[in-house]
Amino acid sequence: EKLKLQSDITIIGGGPGGYVAAIQAAKLGAKVILIEKDKVGGTCLNYGCIPTKAIVRSSEVYRDLKNHNEYGLHADNISVDMKKVIERKSNIVDQLVNGIEYLLDKNNVKVIKGTGKILDANSVFVKSNKQEITVTTKNIIIATGSKTSMIPIKGIDLDNVITSKEALELNDLPDKLIIVGGGIIGMEFAFIYSSFGVDVSVVEFLENTLLACDKDVCDEINSIAKDSGIKLYTSSKVESIIKSEDGKCIVSFTENNTSKFITGDKVLMAVGRQPSYKNIGLENIDIKLDSKTRGIKVNNKMQTNIPNIYAIGDVTNIIQLAHVASHQGIVAVKNILGIETDMDYTVIPSAIFTNPEIAMVGVSERTAQEDGLDIEIGKFPFAANGKALTLGESNGFVKIIKEKPTGKIIGGSIIGPHATDLIAEITLAIKNGLTTKDVMETIHAHPTTAESIHEAVLATEGGALHFS
Numbered sequence: 001e002k003l004k005l006q007s008d009i010t011i012i013g014g015g016p017g018g019y020v021a022a023i024q025a026a027k028l029g030a031k032v033i034l035i036e037k038d039k040v041g042g043t044c045l046n047y048g049c050i051p052t053k054a055i056v057r058s059s060e061v062y063r064d065l066k067n068h069n070e071y072g073l074h075a076d077n078i079s080v081d082m083k084k085v086i087e088r089k090s091n092i093v094d095q096l097v098n099g100i101e102y103l104l105d106k107n108n109v110k111v112i113k114g115t116g117k118i119l120d121a122n123s124v125f126v127k128s129n130k131q132e133i134t135v136t137t138k139n140i141i142i143a144t145g146s147k148t149s150m151i152p153i154k155g156i157d158l159d160n161v162i163t164s165k166e167a168l169e170l171n172d173l174p175d176k177l178i179i180v181g182g183g184i185i186g187m188e189f190a191f192i193y194s195s196f197g198v199d200v201s202v203v204e205f206l207e208n209t210l211l212a213c214d215k216d217v218c219d220e221i222n223s224i225a226k227d228s229g230i231k232l233y234t235s236s237k238v239e240s241i242i243k244s245e246d247g248k249c250i251v252s253f254t255e256n257n258t259s260k261f262i263t264g265d266k267v268l269m270a271v272g273r274q275p276s277y278k279n280i281g282l283e284n285i286d287i288k289l290d291s292k293t294r295g296i297k298v299n300n301k302m303q304t305n306i307p308n309i310y311a312i313g314d315v316t317n318i319i320q321l322a323h324v325a326s327h328q329g330i331v332a333v334k335n336i337l338g339i340e341t342d343m344d345y346t347v348i349p350s351a352i353f354t355n356p357e358i359a360m361v362g363v364s365e366r367t368a369q370e371d372g373l374d375i376e377i378g379k380f381p382f383a384a385n386g387k388a389l390t391l392g393e394s395n396g397f398v399k400i401i402k403e404k405p406t407g408k409i410i411g412g413s414i415i416g417p418h419a420t421d422l423i424a425e426i427t428l429a430i431k432n433g434l435t436t437k438d439v440m441e442t443i444h445a446h447p448t449t450a451e452s453i454h455e456a457v458l459a460t461e462g463g464a465l466h467f468s
């Protein structure tokens with residue numbers, strides 16, 4: 001069956017970029033078609049942010065139960081039922097996917113299940129079940145996301161070599177897991193499996209894991225990782241993976257020019273993600289790629305070199321975060337609908353769900369030094385925070401970066417309990433140009449981990465009250 005449809009905006013890809021853009025556009029009165037080949041919510045909801053955090057939570061509860069003595073409790077014979085952990089994760093994902101489907105429907109967004117291909121700047125073709133649909137559209141937003149990168153080494157296609165997507169369906173815990181890549185995804189999984197009692201090794205090509213973080217944060221998380229039994233091999237280049245006779249994986253690598261190998265039951269590849277734009281018809285419209293990001297090239301309005309075609313989210317490869325994709329989606333939609341808006345990347349928080357959590361926003365200490373900014377650092381350890389002690393989570397600290405000449409807060413990092421929630425306060429402060437004095441004079445509830453932000457700020461204003 002052949003069908004012809006019309007729309008103001010056609011969005012290809014229903015991840016946090018595409019579905020948020022669709023709802024926003026519909027709310028602003030546009031006629032919207034959203035094309036999704038798999039499930040709405042995209043990588044984030046189905047195979048990324050949400051499922052990983054659901055499993056992180058199970059691993060935290062398990063870890064706390066194992067530490068029952070510390071809390072004055074008895075909880076004997078506890079064990080992990082990975083099938084149930086995965087089931088809980090899937091239920092949460094399903095609930096959220098259904099919620100988004102409902103919202104799209106409620107806002108009159110027409111969702112087409114199928115693979116979208118751009119034919120020309122004003123038409124998109126979708127093959128959906130037995131239908132062949134041609135959409136005539138005034139504007140197109142490309143939101144096709146990203147896919148796991150693979151390194152071209154021997155053994156990458158062995159059945160025991162998995163990606164994060166397959167890890168989220170593992171019903172049995174391996175005894176020994178080797179993770180290739182110590183970035184955010186690799187380290188989140190390292191802490192998850194280690195908490196469940198798996199023997200975890202991480203092999204990282206660069207000189208440290210989580211290199212996006214400042215050095216003090218990096219050092220803290222790496223030392224906690226080692227203390228919790230995670231083996232870290234840094235400056236290590238994986239050369240090959242082979243299967244031994246008893247079905248195990250042998251990962252060979254060179255660590256500072258010395259050849260080494262380790263054996264595991266499974267190998268999780270987490271060496272990054274690359275923008276996904278193959279087979280979506282880019283060749284039909286001559287869309288330009290960005291030589292630096294290797295994603296689709298866009299300006300600050302999220303517009304490609306074709307004026308009525310926009311690109312948002314991981315496919316632009318500017319910053320691979322769900323909330324960035326969503327915000328870019330809103331910026332694209334507003335510009336399409338005549339509300340001029342620029343995408344501003346200066347105040348973007350990022351959240352890492354290791355144990356403890358890490359979050360950062362604004363200028364890092366490293367970039368401040370590289371740019372020669374006149375800064376003052378305020379730091380406060382969670383070991384001196386009452387709430388953190390009651391939680392039994394006293395590792396880590398809050399770090400505030402103050403621009404000396406203006407007194408403004410321009411950056412911050414948090415490693416410790418609730419770091420990923422706490423970062424919102426520093427984000428709001430930076431976005432609104434608040435000074436350390438403004439935050440100093442703001443009363444923070446007691447006892448909360450947020451008091452550590454207050455104290456880190458005080459450290460730049462004559463000294464913290466509860467730490468010297």
Ligand code: FAD
Pocket residue numbers: 012013014015016017018035036037038039040041042043044045047048049050052114115116117143144145146164185276279280312313314315319320321322323325351
């Ligand atoms: P995606 O979410 O990838 O969505 C793209 C969608 O387009 C997909 O649903 C795909 O099926 C669809 N599609 C592709 N091609 C076509 C086509 N031709 N036709 C129709 N549909 C198509 N980010 C965070 O901010 N916080 C986190 O904690 C976090 N954790 C993560 C954990 C893991 C394991 C992974 C893998 C990622 C994580 N991310 C996290 C990153 C986050 O998932 C991405 O940044 C985000 O999903 C990007 O959104 P997007 O809309 O650009 O693309």
